[in-house]
Amino acid sequence: MDRRSFLSSGLLTLCTGILPPSSIAQQNFVRTYYLNSGSGTGYFMGAPYPRSSLWCYNNRLPGPEIRAKQGETLQIHVSNALDQATTLHCHGIRLPNSMDGVPGLTQQAIENGESYIYEFDLPDAGTYWYHPHFNSSEQIGRGLYGALIIEEAEPIQIDRELVMILDDWRLDEEFQIQDNFSNRHDKSHAGRIGNTITVNGRITPKFEINSGERLRIRLINASNARTFVLDFSSIDARVIAIDGHPVSPHQPDDGLVILAAAMRMDLVIDMMAEPNTQIIVNDQAYGNERPEVFKLSYSDKPAIRTEPLDSAIALAANSMPEPDLNNAVKQHIELAGGAMGGMRRAKINDQWQSIRELAAQGMMWAMNERVGVGHSMEPIMTLKRGQTCKLILTNNSVFDHPMHLHGHAFRVLSRNGQPDPFQTWQDTVMVWSNESVEIAFVADNPGDWMFHCHVLEHQVSGMSSIIHVV
Ligand SMILES: [Cu+2]
Known part of the structure; x- marks a missing residue:
């Protein structure tokens, strides 16, 4: 295990003594982690079964757990020993656009031998994860991922x-x-x-x-x-x-x-x-x-208690901006394509092409009849900062699509017209085949944000878009 990955520098900058007290109060505890993406091996079954060749962080599967507290600042140093480029995307964290880890959109890819420092504050507690956003199907598929846990300021009681x-x-x-x-x-x-x-x-x-x-x-x-x-x-x-x-x-x-x-x-x-x-x-x-x-x-140990622990399990809410549904910008997004899907044509780089022409280039999917290529494309919509947006996602294909929005969390309002009983906050929502799901969020984070299917093979073959917040 790489000891450096557990080093956290809890020191405030050394010059705090000369800053006025108000500045000191605003500085967060900075927690630092080191991730090295490279090849490694692991046992899926343990000996005597063979070792498997992997791509992973710090030669571990999963990568080292990153853990911090709500309100702290996280600093992650990524170095790249893969023989291809990579980036780091901290999935679900509401962070500045420049820290989102999307190559060609929010940063240049980290080439072999290079490194990159990500640093951002942690507004929300919860369970998140990190992974590359470059050649994602293969890089995540070979083992590049890890848990990113943000502990609540006031945790619940567990054993x-x-x-x-x-x-x-x-x-x-x-x-x-x-x-x-x-x-x-x-x-x-x-x-x-x-x-x-x-x-x-x-x-x-x-x-x-x-x-x-x-x-x-x-x-x-x-x-x-x-x-x-x-x-x-x-x-x-x-x-x-x-x-x-x-x-x-x-x-x-x-x-x-x-x-x-x-x-x-x-x-x-x-x-x-x-x-x-x-x-x-x-x-x-x-x-x-x-x-x-x-x-x-x-275990064979005697029970530590015979009645369940009597303490509340509800977590304190994260401070999410509440969508103003009466003044929302509405946008329908149709998810289409794939085998047996009935999509006949779609626009790729502003050119209409038949599904046969698209498939010949390995492209299979479209959002509102547009095939997303790579990470750099015209936004599917532009929102003013602070605007509430209601998206109506309709899946007109025979496969299911877990749709992920970067930089924000959204409320799930309804499925096929039936209100979601919990109106949950999510960053990834499953849109089952032939289903229509309504979500809403406040576009409070400026930048270019990917909105894409997290079936990574769908993402790379067209089910990908950008929402631009100005
Ligand atoms: Cu999909």
């Missing part, structure tokens, strides 16, 4: 916290990653769905717990395309946050926790079964095949 980064991999018989990234089939269908699920880089890991404990589980879906439908029906799990943002604590419908690519969910569970009990959580997303994802294994 144990488990951070679980879910992923799926397409492995061959030697446990090596198949290198058919962004192939035509994956782009035009459901993306790169793997054949092997891991949690924190391990296949079906076992987490040891004690009877009576209150757990907080932070789930992060780092897979390229996979939706997880985790079966928590045998335990009393309550959802307390989605995409980092607090939600009224509630049990998931039918005990199923649905996590589209790039989404996060925080759960609180009181583990009240007898010592030596084992619980297996499996994934029901893909029909009858129900792979085991992880195990919660009670």
Whole structure:
């Protein structure tokens, strides 16, 4: 383990003594981390199974956990030892545009041998993650990601916290990653769905717990395309946050926790079964095949309490700007394309082309009949700073699209006209096939912000756009 990744420089600048007291009060604690992106190896199964070749941060899978407190400043030094360029995107954090890590849009890519320092304040508590925004399908797909945890100023009482980064991999018989990234089939269908699920880089890991404990589980879906439908029906799990943002604590419908690519969910569970009990959580997303994802294994220690902990589990809200729906700019965005989708033509670089011509260039998807190419394109809309925007996202394709907005969080208002019961704050929202989802946000963060599908093979083949905030 790289010790430097745990070094945090808590020192205020040395010259604070000569600043007036008001300036001192405004300076945040700066927490510093070092990430080196390069090649590495890891055990998905542990010995005697073979090691797998990866791309990862600090030769670890997942990359080192970055942890800070709400209100602090985060500084991340990224150095690049990959034989291609990279960047770092801190997914879900509301940060200045220049720190967003989108090459060709907010910064130049970090070439091999170069480094880059990201620094920004942390307005919101919650569960986030970091990953590259360059050649994303392959770089994230080979293991470049890690958890980014922002602790609440006033935490809730728990006994144990488990951070679980879910992923799926397409492995061959030697446990090596198949290198058919962004192939035509994956782009035009459901993306790169793997054949092997891991949690924190391990296949079906076992987490040891004690009877009576209150757990907080932070789930992060780092897979390229996979939706997880985790079966928590045998335990009393309550959802307390989605995409980092607090939600009224509630049990998931039918005990199923649905996590589209790039989404996060925080759960609180009181583990009240007898010592030596084992619980297996499996994934029901893909029909009858129900792979085991992880195990919660009670130790033989006597219960630490016999009644669930009696303290509130609701998190304090982050201070989000509330959308003014009566004065919102409305925009319909149609998501179309893909196999069996019926899209006949779309504009690419301002030229109409038939779906055949587009497919010949590896492009399969469009937003409002425009194919997004790379990260530099005309904005799909321009918003004045402070304006509320209501987006009506309509999926006219046969595949599902988890849509991610950079630099903001939005409220999920409704699905197919039915109000969302929790009006959740999210940065990634699943728009299922043939569904229409309404979201709203205040465009309070100036800059060019990507709005794209987080099925990474859809993103690279056209389902990508920019929202410009002036
Ligand atoms: Cu998509």
